Amino acid sequence: MSSLLEMTDVPMRNILEKCDFKSVLTLRKVCHSLRNFIDDTCFKTDLDNICITIGPNGFSVTCSNPDPFWLHGIEFAKDCTSNDLKIILKLVQNSQLSYFLVTTNPDNVGGLDDLEEILKNQTRPLHTERFVMEGSGILKILPYFDSKALKKISILPINYGTNGQNLVGIEKFLELEQFKNAMELYINNWFVVRADLSKFFHFQRVRVKLHETSLEEHVALKEAFVTSTHMKFFELHSHGLDENKLEQVFGTPFHDHPLGYSQWFFEIQNCKEHVLRIDFAFGGIGFRKLETKKVPQDAVVQR
Amino acid sequence: MSVENAPVVDVDEAAIPVEKKMYYRFESNDKKEFRVSELAIQQSETLNRLVEAMGYTSEDVENKPAIAIENIDGKTLKLVFQWCEHHKGEAIPVDDGSVPKIVEIPEFDAKLMDIDNGLLFKLIWAADYLNIVQLLNVSCKKVANMAQGKTPAQLRRVYLLPSDEEDEAAKRAAQEAQDPRAREVEEEFEERKRQGGNSFF
Numbered sequence: 453m454s455s456l457l458e459m460t461d462v463p464m465r466n467i468l469e470k471c472d473f474k475s476v477l478t479l480r481k482v483c484h485s486l487r488n489f490i491d492d493t494c495f496k497t498d499l500d501n502i503c504i505t506i507g508p509n510g511f512s513v514t515c516s517n518p519d520p521f522w523l524h525g526i527e528f529a530k531d532c533t534s535n536d537l538k539i540i541l542k543l544v545q546n547s548q549l550s551y552f553l554v555t556t557n558p559d560n561v562g563g564l565d566d567l568e569e570i571l572k573n574q575t576r577p578l579h580t581e582r583f584v585m586e587g588s589g590i591l592k593i594l595p596y597f598d599s600k601a602l603k604k605i606s607i608l609p610i611n612y613g614t615n616g617q618n619l620v621g622i623e624k625f626l627e628l629e630q631f632k633n634a635m636e637l638y639i640n641n642w643f644v645v646r647a648d649l650s651k652f653f654h655f656q657r658v659r660v661k662l663h664e665t666s667l668e669e670h671v672a673l674k675e676a677f678v679t680s681t682h683m684k685f686f687e688l689h690s691h692g693l694d695e696n697k698l699e700q701v702f703g704t705p706f707h708d709h710p711l712g713y714s715q716w717f718f719e720i721q722n723c724k725e726h727v728l729r730i731d732f733a734f735g736g737i738g739f740r741k742l743e744t745k746k747v748p749q750d751a752v753v754q755r
Numbered sequence: 756m757s758v759e760n761a762p763v764v765d766v767d768e769a770a771i772p773v774e775k776k777m778y779y780r781f782e783s784n785d786k787k788e789f790r791v792s793e794l795a796i797q798q799s800e801t802l803n804r805l806v807e808a809m810g811y812t813s814e815d816v817e818n819k820p821a822i823a824i825e826n827i828d829g830k831t832l833k834l835v836f837q838w839c840e841h842h843k844g845e846a847i848p849v850d851d852g853s854v855p856k857i858v859e860i861p862e863f864d865a866k867l868m869d870i871d872n873g874l875l876f877k878l879i880w881a882a883d884y885l886n887i888v889q890l891l892n893v894s895c896k897k898v899a900n901m902a903q904g905k906t907p908a909q910l911r912r913v914y915l916l917p918s919d920e921e922d923e924a925a926k927r928a929a930q931e932a933q934d935p936r937a938r939e940v941e942e943e944f945e946e947r948k949r950q951g952g953n954s955f956f
Binding site for chain 2: 486
């Protein structure tokens with residue numbers, strides 16, 4: 453055997469799976485035969501993180517394997533065309549990623565539509581544990597992620613947006629399998645979401661700013677928390693949150709926090725190791741599963 | 756080659772008669788013969804199934820002809836069996852689909868694979884053919900490591916790969932070898948083009 457090309461498919465795929473991602477992209481440039489094999493074969497790569505920036509002159513892609521922190525990843529492509537991105541994403545679709553980030557430059561023209569088109573034509577959904585993207589654009593991209601693998605979703609503020617903007621298309625977002633199956637959701641407080649609070653009860657951890665919430669909804673959230681085995685953290689911001697109103701339903705608050713938080717403690721059903729702590733300050737309310745031993749001595753844990 | 760003269764690969768002769776271990780005889784395509792322990796053979800799924808199916812006794816092993824492995828030459832098979840003897844009794848890794856697959860190359864394997872790339876590719880081919888999972892893993896890892904930080908031109912040299920032009924020429928040659936008429940047709944077409952025509956008819 454005189455050349456790597458004479459290798460049969462199984463060892464060839466084995467070799468490619470053991471190559472770092474940059475080497476795979478370089479191997480594609482060596483000859484037609486190898487390029488065709490890489491493009492036509494389903495194999496996994498060592499990629500862990502990928503960051504796609506949609507810029508005015510095309511796409512830039514930064515990737516890294518699990519060792520270095522993602523910010524120090526290698527830039528594989530700068531200002532590349534959608535065809536180049538298609539090739540990279542085709543290789544990525546077989547990887548089990550930890551992190552997938554998409555950022556957009558305000559001067560980009562149709563880049564998000566191009567990305568959506570590429571993802572639409574992939575043979576399998578992208579497999580990542582965490583997906584981070586700016587604003588409502590997430591709706592175009594999110595359906596192309598494997599809903600069973602996706603655990604965390606973060607929606608960042610758009611860099612040219614303004615505080616208090618509505619998250620457009622939230623109704624569709626709430627119906628996606630990816631939203632329903634995820635365990636953590638962080639929506640930046642720049643966005644105001646118009647949705648029922650109960651839509652978010654299935655998350656382990658969530659941060660969201662709702663347009664408006666009623667006192668009944670806060671009680672429902674507290675009840676969900678004390679009867680749940682999965683809820684760990686719920687940070688809520690909304691109009692009309694008022695300590696006096698909260699006192700009516702949660703009782704007299706405990707004041708011991710250096711920043712002046714009002715706090716309430718509640719037992720969690722069938723759980724002695726943890727309690728629910730509710731913090732209220734600066735117009736936001738936080739529900740947190742807390743180790744029982746961390747409850748201040750003077751605080752009353754309500755039933 | 757007689758049984759007595761066959762190269763014995765990494766075998767502890769003193770241990771053989773005591774435990775009455777079974778040593779199978781294999782023959783490469785260039786008629787080199789090897790004696791390999793039963794335990795070492797277990798590293799190869801293909802050979803293990805083969806010897807199980809044959810059901811040889813100790814006498815059969817000595818009296819019947821060596822088992823022919825027709826696709827692998829002696830130089831490669833020697834490396835394969837040296838590896839199997841060294842790693843005999845070790846668990847065979849199961850592919851659980853996890854990625855990235857972390858494969859460390861042990862010192863013995865690194866020394867064994869300190870060979871030219873042509874032979875290394877043959878070793879990989881043999882490991883795949885004989886279904887020796889861990890040998891395939893370490894040898895593929897070695898080849899994958901060679902790619903790190905290389906340019907396409909360097910990779911072409913390392914992996915003995917043809918350029919696109921050479922690749923095309925090789926494909927054409929293979930096509931022609933399969934169909935001798937192809938060259939004639941191509942030549943006829945070129946001739947007609949030179950004459951200004953653009954049709955065969």
